[in-house]
C-alpha cells in the first residue's frame with residue numbers, strides 16, 4: 207500500500223472532485239461514511255455515550271458527518287465544536303447546518319478551558335479536532351482538551367490523524383497530541399504512524415479507501431510502501447518440480463565465538479527453514495560439536511581459532527555469505543573480516559558484530575560488495591551513521607549513507623523499515639514478543655536464505671522481514687509475547703509461508 211506525502215493527498219482530493227464531477231461536500235460525506243461504517247462495525251448499538259470533538263476545518267466536518275450518521279442509527283451522541291478559530295471551512299458549515307436540522311441536542315461550542323466537558327472512562331471519544339491541516343502545535347485550551355482526553359481512559363478513535371500530530375514533521379517534547387486507540391485514516395496511511403517517535407499516538411491504524419482518483423494517485427511520487435500480503439505473494443516464486451538443492455543456493459553463515467555459538471545456530475537454522483538449498487556454518491572450533499549436534503542439516507567448517515574467528519578460509523562457492531552474529535569485535539576477528547570483504551564480490555548480509563566492526567572501521571565500508579544488506583537495530587545504526595535529530599532525520603541520514611555505499615538497509619524496530627536507493631518499505635508484521643534475544647539472528651538467516659534462492663537483496667530483505675514478523679505473530683498466538691523465544695519464530699516460518707496462499711478469511 208502506497209504512502210504519499212500529505213500535500214499530494216490534498217491535491218488528490220481536488221483532482222477527484224474535478225474528475226468524478228462531485229463536490230467537496232460529497233467527498234467529505236463519502237470519507238466520513240467510510241469512517242462511520244468502520245466505527246459501527248466495532249460498536250454494539252445502544253446507549254454507549256459517544257462524544258464527538260469536531261474542529262472547524264474539514265477534519266471537524268468529517269466529525270460532524272459521523273455524528274449525524276451515528277445519531278441516525280440511534281446512538282447516544284454528544285457533539286462538541288472545538289471552536290479554536292473563526293475560519294470555519296465551507297464543508298464544516300454545510301455539515302454543521304445539516305446537523306442542526308436534525309433537531310437533536312444542539313452541538314456545544316467550546317471556546318475556553320472552563321467549557322471543556324468531563325470525559326468519563328466509559329465514553330467513546332471521536333477525535334475530529336485536527337487532521338492533515340495541522341500546521342502548528344495545539345496551544346492553550348485546545349492543548350488542555352487534548353490532554354484531558356488522554357487522561358480520561360475513554361476509548362479514543364481518531365479521524366484521519368490523531369489531533370496534534372503533524373503528518374509530515376516530528377513533534378517536539380511538550381506538544382499535546384491525542385493518543386488514539388484506533389486511527390481511521392483516509393486513503394493512504396501516513397508515514398508518522400510507523401515511526402518509533404510518533405507511532406504510538408495512532409494506535410491501531412485502519413486505512414479507509416475513499417475512492418480518490420487512482421490515475422492521479424498513481425502519477426504521484428511514492429514516499430514509502432507499507433508491505434502487505436499481496437506484495438509478498440507477488441514477489442514469491444514457486445519452486446520448480448525438477449529443482450534440486452543446488453537450485454536454492456548455498457548460504458554460508460560466518461560468526462560465533464566462545465559463549466556465542468548459539469547465535470549462528472539460530473541464523474543457520476532460520477536459513478534452512480526459509481528455503482536455503484544448503485547451509486554451511488563457519489565458526490571457531492569450540493563450536494564444532496555444538497553445531498553438528500543442534501543442526502544436523504548444516505555443514506560446519508572450522509576456523510583455526512578455538513574461541514574466535516582468526517582467519518577465514520573455505521573452499522566452497524556460496525551464493526551468499528552472512529557475517530557477524532556472535533563474532534565479537536577483537537582485532538584478530540576484525541582483520542579476518544577485512545580479508546573476507548576484500549575477497550567477496552557478491553552481496554553479503556551483515557549483522558550484529560559485523561555492523562559494529564564496520565562502525566569502528568569506516569574504511570571497510572567501501573569494501574562492501576554493492577547491494578549488501580545491513581540489518582542494524584537502532585543502536586547499531588547510530589554507531590554507523592551518527593546521531594540524528596528525530597526519526598525523519600534518521601531516515602534521511604540512513605538514505606544518504608546507503609546511497610554512498612550502494613547498500614540495502616534493514617532498520618530493525620517495531621515497524622522495521624527497509625531502504626534501498628530512494629525507496630522505503632515499511633513492515634507491518636511482528637509484535638513485542640519479538641523483542642527477545644536472538645530474534646535478529648533469525649532475521650539475518652531468513653534474509654540470507656532468500657538471497658541464496660535467487661531473490662534480489664532488496665526482495666529478500668522485504669520478504670524476509672515480512673515473513674519473520676508474520677512467523678513471530680503466529681508464535682505469539684500460540685505462546686504469548688512473554689513465552690516465545692527466537693527459535694519459535696523460526697519454527698513458524700513454514701506456517702507463515704503457507705498462510706500466504708490462504709485467502710484473508712481463512713487466515714484470520
Ligand SMILES: NC(=O)C1=CN([C@@H]2O[C@H](COP(=O)(O)OP(=O)(O)OC[C@H]3O[C@@H](n4cnc5c(N)ncnc54)[C@H](O)[C@@H]3O)[C@@H](O)[C@H]2O)[C@H](O)CC1
Pocket residue numbers: 215216219233234235237238261262263264265266267268290291295335336337338339340341342343344345365366367392393416
Ligand atoms: N484527503 C482526504 O482524503 C480527505 C480529507 N478530508 C478531511 O480534511 C482534513 C483536512 O482538512 P483541513 O481543513 O485542511 O485541515 P484540518 O481540519 O486538519 O485543520 C483545520 C485548520 O486549522 C488551522 N490550524 C492548523 N493548526 C492549528 C493549530 N494548532 N491551532 C489552531 N488552528 C490550526 C489550519 O488553518 C487548518 O486549515 C483531513 O485530515 C480529513 O479529515 C475530507 O473530508 C475529504 C477527504
Ligand SMILES: [K+]
Pocket residue numbers: 265333334335336337364365366367368369
Ligand atoms: K483528528
